[in-house]
Amino acid sequence: MSTSNITFSEAEALDFHSRGRPGKIEIVATKPMATQRDLALAYSPGVAVPVLAIAEDPGKAYDFTAKGNLVAVISNGTAILGLGNLGALASKPVMEGKAVLFKRFADVDAIDLELDTEDVDAFVNAVALMEPSFGGINLEDIAAPDCFIIEQRLKERMNIPVFHDDQHGTAIITAAGLINACLLTGRELRDIRVVVNGAGAAAIACTELIKALGVRGDHVIMCDRKGTIRKDRTDLDQFKSAHAVDTDAQNLHEALVGADVFLGLSAAGALKPEMMMKMAPSPIIFAMANPDPEISPPDAKAARPDAIVATGRSDYPNQVNNVLGFPFIFRGALDVRASAINDAMKIAAANALAELAREPVPEEVAIAYGGAEQHFGPEYIIPAPFDPRLIEVIPAAVAQAAMDSGVARKPIADMDAYRSQLRARLNPTASVLSLAFQAAQSNPKRVLFAEGEEPNVLRAAIAFKEGGYGTPVLVGREKVRDMLAELGVDPAGYEVLNSRNSPLVGRAVDYIYAKHQRNGMLRREIERMVNQDRNTFTAAMLALGEGDAMITGTTRPFSQSLAQVRTVIDEEQGTTPFGITIIAGKRRTLLIADTAVNERPTEQQLAAMAIRSAAFARRMGQEPRVAFISYTTFGNPPGRHIAELRDAVKLLDTLATDFEYEGEMGPDLALDYEAQRKYYPFSRLTGPANILIMPGLQSANISSKLLRALGGENMLGPYLMGMALPVQIAPMTASSSDLVTLAVLASGLADTAVRPRPA
Structure with a gap:
């Protein structure tokens, strides 16, 4: 009973399941497998030791194998959702989805098993014989009355939980x-x-x-x-x-x-x-x-x-x-x-x-x-x-x-x-992101998609609209409507703004000219910018209230997009724009700043980043612990370019902050609380850091991308902070799913934004 009001196209559903690695699940080793010794322990001859222990005491299987956290999600496909008897193989996407929900909500590992039989005896025998493998059995999408018989007989034969969730x-x-x-x-x-x-x-x-x-x-x-x-x-x-x-x-x-x-x-x-x-x-x-x-x-x-x-x-x-x-x-x-x-x-x-x-x-x-x-x-x-x-x-x-x-x-x-x-x-990040999507559905906004002629952006706009998260406004030429039709949606359901002929162009030029006329910019120069540059025009539309938030970035480098946006939209008072990248790992979530804007931030900028990042972490359900990261830890070894980090800590000491911070320190120490207690008992952190303020743009950007590439971590962002209005600039490599997430996060800030007036 989990039907929702979210809608999507068949093409999007198929793309979701086929993109990258087909399907929705994979198996990942939980022990190191890097050396010959690792392999010897994992398999032969080391594996013989737990084998003998389990043979002597079957209960040890829960201590030495994954059995105790492993559930089988089993169906024969005779009652798939509301679709009826479509067979075991057709039920596999549903059963994989069930396995994903087990992991997402309760950290239970689940494997889907589809049994190609409608014979009750064969089904029961097949499942019962698998008892040594699993800690529990979740039956799914089996038609009545067979589901009653199957569950009852399995309960009688098996000594692990058997649960038919549909019932x-x-x-x-x-x-x-x-x-x-x-x-x-x-x-x-x-x-x-x-x-x-x-x-x-x-x-x-x-x-x-x-x-x-x-x-x-x-x-x-x-x-x-x-x-x-x-x-x-x-x-x-x-x-x-x-x-x-x-x-x-x-x-x-x-x-x-x-x-x-x-x-x-x-x-x-x-x-x-x-x-x-x-x-x-x-x-x-x-x-x-x-x-x-x-x-x-x-x-x-x-x-x-x-x-x-x-x-x-x-x-x-x-x-x-x-x-x-x-x-x-x-x-x-x-x-x-x-x-x-x-x-x-x-x-x-x-x-x-x-x-x-x-x-x-x-x-x-x-x-x-x-x-x-x-x-x-x-x-x-x-x-x-x-x-x-x-x-x-x-x-x-x-x-x-x-x-x-x-x-x-x-x-x-x-x-x-x-x-x-x-x-x-x-993982609090996963929870909060889910809540952000629900919030968008409850309070939908108009989001301006500056690069409306890009297929990836169009797919994101379609998903944003059909997901019920808000109204996408596409900036581009009239061919956008033809592209929408090619993607299988009715173009009449989408608003398109053309910076060459929109009646809003005059207002955009007036707004920007009033803002920059005393900065040496000529009106004809601004007219050319508005007509030819989608970021300039879209930012003006945001400032004028034609949208609640803005998404761009897929066609040009982050720095170039940000420079164009900053021509129109001011920085938030008292801070500097910077990027937070979210690294959502299996057991922890890290925020890394600044991954997008400031090449060599000053101590004032570093302190401001820490304050804003801490507030951002709290919105994500985390108690912030900030570490200022360096190649040196509290001056050992001595080196250059650490003065700004130390001065940022001193500056925070003079302010009324409500979060923990410490530094400068190496990233390995920042994430290892036991090492902090052992070697640096004076550290003010009460746990591993979850916010890493990096000394410069290079180290921040490289570190976050390495974590994703080498560790397989889920990287979100960079999420742009410090602008007066909700603007998000996506990486050029962003998928349509990434763009939807950024649009949802940006729209969540729309109600608190204060629109500036031109001078």
């Missing part, structure tokens, strides 16, 4: 929302009357879980295509008959009379407004059909303004999204080496989610909703998918329930320490 993931998130909806409307679970529309895997799982939570069995009426599931029906299989009740209601319309809750896992439009009129006061509506709900929230609210409504969509409040559940549930189960995921663990996850939604909402989550304050209430009964607290709260609750219910084979002695370990697994 239980939806059920857990739904149960969390139901707990909170009942709390808001003054209901007790044991008293509510529920109508479940749909009798597939998810519907039956939801029904079973809410009953386990306390909803009375005779208070739940389930409906399928033939009507209500009654005890007098003779066409029910064992899974439906388990939920048959005595009722006079023959259909959904009759069943809903007086009902408190509607759980829809059926088809679009199944719930009509007139049906809601017969429900109890303050009805609770879970319309979770995929991709379109049984009733849209606006229609539901129009019929019953007192209703609480949840769907599977991200463009409405209260999204029932499975990603809130399965990564974190497996995380907790794996960490205690659980032999199963039982009802107690599922109930614990549902309660933990419900409780989290009642807590004050973090600022970064509020930003993702357009800055609107989010708080527990009818439109916030389920936590947001990118709430950074999920990684700490849900696995801990699941692990505790596993221990309490006796299925944990490695109990956790110190839960506080475990929570700290969980927090460390989350």
Whole structure:
């Protein structure tokens, strides 16, 4: 149930999956493999030692192999998303995607396995035989009723967690929302009357879980295509008959009379407004059909303004999204080496989610909703998918329930320490970037794309628009429209500004002339610049309010683009423009400055960079620790060009700063906190540095690019800081995806920008 309002072209989806290395996952060694000794330890003869240890004690497999953090995502492709039975091979992109979500949200390694069989016995045997390889099994996209049989038989045969997410993931998130909806409307679970529309895997799982939570069995009426599931029906299989009740209601319309809750896992439009009129006061509506709900929230609210409504969509409040559940549930189960995921663990996850939604909402989550304050209430009964607290709260609750219910084979002695370990697994950069994209959807802006005739830029503009992040404004000649058509979109849906004939040219010239007429620039010179240079014209459009942010850089060097932009747009008062590059590694995120502008910054500029970089780090959810980097550490060895770094530290000492800083020091020391404590106990840093202020442009730029090229790190930026208006200059090598990210980040600063007036 993770359908969202994001749209994209088929070409973009295919390009995403095929670009570079095909697919979405790879396997990376976690131990060094550089020397002959490394290989001898990794394989023969060194590998014999853990082999013998595991043969003597099978539990040692969790200590000496990846088993304890490895989940198999398995399908036969008989019920792929909402697409039906398309076969095992066609399900592979979905299963790879599931593996990516496991890693992204809970640092669980997952491998997709597609089994080419619809024979239940063959499927069960194949999976059961793989038990030695994995710490858990996530079943996915298997049609009912086979999914029930497969899961039950695997649970009976295997001694590791087996979890069919299509059933239980939806059920857990739904149960969390139901707990909170009942709390808001003054209901007790044991008293509510529920109508479940749909009798597939998810519907039956939801029904079973809410009953386990306390909803009375005779208070739940389930409906399928033939009507209500009654005890007098003779066409029910064992899974439906388990939920048959005595009722006079023959259909959904009759069943809903007086009902408190509607759980829809059926088809679009199944719930009509007139049906809601017969429900109890303050009805609770879970319309979770995929991709379109049984009733849209606006229609539901129009019929019953007192209703609480949840769907599977991200463009409405209260999204029932499975990603809130399965990564974190497996995380907790794996960490205690659980032999199963039982009802107690599922109930614990549902309660933990419900409780989290009642807590004050973090600022970064509020930003993702357009800055609107989010708080527990009818439109916030389920936590947001990118709430950074999920990684700490849900696995801990699941692990505790596993221990309490006796299925944990490695109990956790110190839960506080475990929570700290969980927090460390989350890369804050990935979380904040995800929130930035959600914020853009909630508060879309007009972004000016200065190089509108470049195919890469056009693809980025299309993705920006179809992703719902804002309105792209393309600067270029009329051929831009033909290029848009060639890329498969309607040119009429895009605004194009031509600097040669736009009626805005005169305003642009007036603005720049007023700014520079006393600096020796002639009006005809400015006219030529506006007509011929897209950066000059686009920057003027930004200054005049025709857009909220600006993206450029793919057709010329960074320095040249910046010089053209600075002709029109001033620096932010009290600072200097500089570039921050984000290096998002597996276990840590580094900010490196200045990677773009100042060749030999002064001590004042270095101090200003540190202050702005620290503020930027806080926006990304990090507690800033700044290190001024040099080839020398506190004067050893002595050398030249370190005075500016030392003076920058002294300057910060005189200011009221709210972050840690230290230097000058080598990068190896800056990132090794234990070495700092051992050799330089006077260091003011309380952990490894996460902001590296480099002594010059060359070292900063070279270092960041080497990290990406040699370490395979994900490099974002450089992100331009210090301009009065939101401008981002992309590297010439930027992909369309990079451009979209920069556009989203730039638009996020639009509300705080103060537009200067010409002198």
